[in-house]
Amino acid sequence: MAGHTRSSSRRIWQTLSAVRTGIILLILVVICSAAGTFILQRPTTDPDQMQRAYSPQTLVWLDRIGLTDVFHAWWFVLLMGLLCLTIVAASIQRFPGVWRFFARPYRRPDSHFRAVLPVQKQISVLDAEQALAAAHRVFQKQGLRPQHIVDDNQVSLFAERNRFSLLAVYIVHTSLLLIFLGGIVDAMWGYRGFLALTNGQQASQVQLQNGTTRALPFTIRCDGAGQENYADGTPKRWWSNLVVLNGGREAQRKQIVVNDPLVYGGIRFYQASYGSNGELDKVMLAATPANGTGAAQEISLGLDERAQLDAQTSVRLVRFIPDFVVRDNQIYTRSNQPDNPAMQLEVTTKKAQAPALVWIFPQFPDVAHDNKSPYNFKFRDLRMGYFTGLQVSHEPGQWLVWAGCIVMALGLATAFYLVHMRFWAMVVRDERGRPALWIGGSANKNRAVFEQRFRRLIEEVQTELKQESQARASRPEASLASV
Amino acid sequence: MARTRVERQPAASGTLLVVLVGLGIAFLLFMAFLNVVKSGNLFTEANLLYAALIFYGGAGALYLGFGVTGTERYVRYASLATWAGLLANTAAVAHRWYVAGHPPFASVYEMLLSFVWTLAALTLVAEKKYGVKVIGTVTMPVAIVGVVLMQLLRTDVHPLVPALQSTWLHVHVSLAMLAYAACALSFALALMFLIQDKMKTETFLAGTSLAVTAGYAGILTRFEPWGGLSVAAWDAAEKQDMFLSRGVRLFVTIPDLGWLFVLVALAVAAPFVCYLLAGWRNDERFYALANRAVFVGILAQILALGAFLARANGSYPSLDADGLFPTKLAASPFVLSGLVGGIFISLLYLLLLWRRTDLERLLPSADALDQITYKTIGIAFPLLTLMIAAGAYWANRTWGAYWSWDPKETWAAITWLVYAGYLHMRITRGWRGRRAAYFAILGFAVVMFTFFGVTYLLPGLHAYA
Numbered sequence A: 001m002a003g004h005t006r007s008s009s010r011r012i013w014q015t016l017s018a019v020r021t022g023i024i025l026l027i028l029v030v031i032c033s034a035a036g037t038f039i040l041q042r043p044t045t046d047p048d049q050m051q052r053a054y055s056p057q058t059l060v061w062l063d064r065i066g067l068t069d070v071f072h073a074w075w076f077v078l079l080m081g082l083l084c085l086t087i088v089a090a091s092i093q094r095f096p097g098v099w100r101f102f103a104r105p106y107r108r109p110d111s112h113f114r115a116v117l118p119v120q121k122q123i124s125v126l127d128a129e130q131a132l133a134a135a136h137r138v139f140q141k142q143g144l145r146p147q148h149i150v151d152d153n154q155v156s157l158f159a160e161r162n163r164f165s166l167l168a169v170y171i172v173h174t175s176l177l178l179i180f181l182g183g184i185v186d187a188m189w190g191y192r193g194f195l196a197l198t199n200g201q202q203a204s205q206v207q208l209q210n211g212t213t214r215a216l217p218f219t220i221r222c223d224g225a226g227q228e229n230y231a232d233g234t235p236k237r238w239w240s241n242l243v244v245l246n247g248g249r250e251a252q253r254k255q256i257v258v259n260d261p262l263v264y265g266g267i268r269f270y271q272a273s274y275g276s277n278g279e280l281d282k283v284m285l286a287a288t289p290a291n292g293t294g295a296a297q298e299i300s301l302g303l304d305e306r307a308q309l310d311a312q313t314s315v316r317l318v319r320f321i322p323d324f325v326v327r328d329n330q331i332y333t334r335s336n337q338p339d340n341p342a343m344q345l346e347v348t349t350k351k352a353q354a355p356a357l358v359w360i361f362p363q364f365p366d367v368a369h370d371n372k373s374p375y376n377f378k379f380r381d382l383r384m385g386y387f388t389g390l391q392v393s394h395e396p397g398q399w400l401v402w403a404g405c406i407v408m409a410l411g412l413a414t415a416f417y418l419v420h421m422r423f424w425a426m427v428v429r430d431e432r433g434r435p436a437l438w439i440g441g442s443a444n445k446n447r448a449v450f451e452q453r454f455r456r457l458i459e460e461v462q463t464e465l466k467q468e469s470q471a472r473a474s475r476p477e478a479s480l481a482s483v
Numbered sequence B: 001m002a003r004t005r006v007e008r009q010p011a012a013s014g015t016l017l018v019v020l021v022g023l024g025i026a027f028l029l030f031m032a033f034l035n036v037v038k039s040g041n042l043f044t045e046a047n048l049l050y051a052a053l054i055f056y057g058g059a060g061a062l063y064l065g066f067g068v069t070g071t072e073r074y075v076r077y078a079s080l081a082t083w084a085g086l087l088a089n090t091a092a093v094a095h096r097w098y099v100a101g102h103p104p105f106a107s108v109y110e111m112l113l114s115f116v117w118t119l120a121a122l123t124l125v126a127e128k129k130y131g132v133k134v135i136g137t138v139t140m141p142v143a144i145v146g147v148v149l150m151q152l153l154r155t156d157v158h159p160l161v162p163a164l165q166s167t168w169l170h171v172h173v174s175l176a177m178l179a180y181a182a183c184a185l186s187f188a189l190a191l192m193f194l195i196q197d198k199m200k201t202e203t204f205l206a207g208t209s210l211a212v213t214a215g216y217a218g219i220l221t222r223f224e225p226w227g228g229l230s231v232a233a234w235d236a237a238e239k240q241d242m243f244l245s246r247g248v249r250l251f252v253t254i255p256d257l258g259w260l261f262v263l264v265a266l267a268v269a270a271p272f273v274c275y276l277l278a279g280w281r282n283d284e285r286f287y288a289l290a291n292r293a294v295f296v297g298i299l300a301q302i303l304a305l306g307a308f309l310a311r312a313n314g315s316y317p318s319l320d321a322d323g324l325f326p327t328k329l330a331a332s333p334f335v336l337s338g339l340v341g342g343i344f345i346s347l348l349y350l351l352l353l354w355r356r357t358d359l360e361r362l363l364p365s366a367d368a369l370d371q372i373t374y375k376t377i378g379i380a381f382p383l384l385t386l387m388i389a390a391g392a393y394w395a396n397r398t399w400g401a402y403w404s405w406d407p408k409e410t411w412a413a414i415t416w417l418v419y420a421g422y423l424h425m426r427i428t429r430g431w432r433g434r435r436a437a438y439f440a441i442l443g444f445a446v447v448m449f450t451f452f453g454v455t456y457l458l459p460g461l462h463a464y465a
Helices: A001-016 A021-036 A049-052 A056-065 A067-072 A074-103 A112-115 A127-139 A163-189 A398-417 A447-473 A476-482 B002-008 B012-038 B045-069 B073-100 B108-130 B137-150 B167-196 B201-220 B259-282 B285-312 B331-364 B366-398 B408-428 B432-459
Strands: A119-126 A148-153 A152-162 A193-197 A202-208 A213-229 A235-246 A248-257 A262-264 A267-289 A298-299 A306-308 A313-321 A324-327 A330-333 A343-347 A356-360 A375-394 A419-427 A435-445 B229-234 B243-245 B250-255 B314-317 B322-328
Touching: A001 A021, A001 A074, A021 A067, A021 A074, A021 B408, A049 A056, A049 B322, A056 A067, A056 A193, A074 A306, A112 A435, A119 A298, A127 A267, A127 A419, A127 A447, A148 A447, A163 A398, A193 A213, A193 A324, A202 A476, A213 A267, A213 A375, A235 A262, A235 A267, A235 A375, A248 A262, A248 A267, A267 A313, A298 A313, A313 A330, A313 A375, A356 A375, A356 B285, A398 B366, A419 A447, A435 A447, A435 B167, A435 B331, B012 B045, B012 B073, B012 B167, B045 B073, B045 B108, B045 B432, B073 B108, B073 B408, B108 B167, B137 B167, B137 B331, B167 B201, B167 B250, B167 B366, B167 B432, B201 B259, B201 B285, B229 B331, B285 B331, B331 B408, B331 B432, B366 B408, B366 B432, B408 B432
Parallel strands: none
Antiparallel strands: A119 A435, A148 A152, A152 A419, A193 A202, A193 A375, A202 A213, A213 A235, A235 A248, A262 A267, A267 A298, A267 A375, A306 A313, A313 A343, A324 A330, A343 A356, A419 A435, B229 B250, B314 B322
């Protein structure tokens, strides 16, 4: 029984760690994500469009299977989880072998190894020790750090470079897991929402994408926002002056623009949109007394604001319509844009019982005024209210994602461009029993370039040996002594 | 057989083409010079591009001449012409950069400008460094189509909308261009590997037929009731796409064109059907039939292109919005490039059909090509990774989310996964040769879909490109 469970768990482990499983999962992920781009997705499409695109029957089924929100469906998450598991399992399964190779490099080539190594060269020498010393010098000249390996009373040389690159695969896989982990953290604890503020308004909660609201641990206030245009009228820049109020105190102040958010307490505020909200901010008017005595006064009014014109008279803005239109004897506004603005003023005097109502149409200045009013009004200018649209997001996992990206870039660079190369040198006996310097090399990628490098190394060793023998020839007593 | 023919041909026949192309270049330059003298302004971007077009055209003619006759000296002159074209192109890029004040990646026009430049530069690299001489036969016509397409696009420097004003945009787009160019190169190399690997010419026939049919199927996804064909509406005055809302293109329906395109799609699919029949019935005669069908297909494609050019000028209704909308010849550069690309692919097959032995003689060995393909993907994959990371970082700064499963993002991830699959199969399973080459081709097909298909067919945030 116990043996049975062990074998089945082992089989699961083997399945998980097989490259084949990983590839199958990869293909499934690819198919599912592709489906998610062809089928309209609920989070990014408005419901009307969904209704128009699919028949109700189809839509019910799509919703039930989760195909209208593939990337948040349980089976997609499960798939990604399994993919993570296979990456971990495959890494763990292969790790011991790679680690052995990494931690205990093969330093001393035995005769079998020497026989099969493809890149090698044997040079006849006179003196074993001096040959090895020459090889040592050449290795050093090439920027390698040769180690002396003593075994069986024989010394050999070993040098290597970029052993680290053996672990590159693990670096890349770890980085992938880091990125997944960041995504999971954000899916669990992160949120995204939207916030629209007008000038001077403040808010301490945001509208989330799923329709709920979420309280912020502080208050945010907009102290002004605006748009700058290019000469051709297209928007060049949107900006908002934001103030963070924490416990009633001003904690941070920043002008944000698109691409430059405000960050406070891990929560980011992005400039997302800007526009008129159809409400009036201020209208500028010139008021002149109707009887012609006295100069014009410049007044500015917001909705429901009152201005004193003289000791007797005051005026109040009672109604503002941005895009005036009359249909069926009713007043409507066609849009929120001040294309055909109309405003109604209420002029109150202490003498008269009933206030006088005055309509002003800036597009039609000739429309007759109500002559009960003691003042005539002339339209000067108006300023519409605007809102600044802020995207709010809290993504505690993003640092893991960025860290993962950087680690992955390093890992890929190591995997593709760092070559693990090894060199061995030792003195052997050739078939006639004379000493020969054997040099071998191996590289895990880019073999053609490595072979060139190896040939250069051999040439240098040969010149080094030649120089040495010449030097010895010029010192006959030394050579005699050695004989 | 073909080889002996080439050896019998004296090199003298080569002089004629060189002289003709040289005279053509000189004539066009002279005409352009007269024009410049009249306007009095030498170094405008349009002039530089015109010069680049002339030189690329000459280079393309010479490379094709080389591909067809195998005369080595054509390549020398073709390289010279490519160098000259690249020089003019570089000047145009520099001029653009200087005038616009940002690297030329902001509009379709600017991206094409950069793309053509990259393509010409890579052609020279592949030729000089790796000795892949015939590659110009493929890349130069693409460059010419690119430069011609640029003439139809909006060229004035238009200012960047707020979301695009970021250094990360330039990082993201330049990485994308480099990565896609490397993918394209790996694709071309994989095809050459298949030629050297003695893959049957008939298989290429099936492949090209399938690829062209897929292109027409892509265009025909916008087949509307009553035989209309919908294409992305084009603002003729502004020379740019029209949008209903952010990321949603406005499509207008050209009546009756859809039926014609269905017929053409059937015609280009015919060689593939013949291929299947030949395999099924085990009858070689179907191959001969398939080769004839290729000719019919090319004629049908030219007909489709002509009909599209004739019909694309005018005002057509849209299904999504009320009213008529004008379109121009440039309406939907995507459809246009799809049509031209289809003809081009079919012509490449003819080149292979007639000149296979010459091609085999001129290309590097299969092993070398396999290695270079792998190396190119080894360059493309890290670039793809960095491109996605830079894009995510930019999105995070602009929209407040580094990943929002937008179709373009998703397809970039799919591309990445496909190449990751290639690398795993190659490294852990030792996939070499043909299977690896198929994988490289699949990878590039996905890249093409990410670049064109997603932009054209799927709505999303990436409305800029």
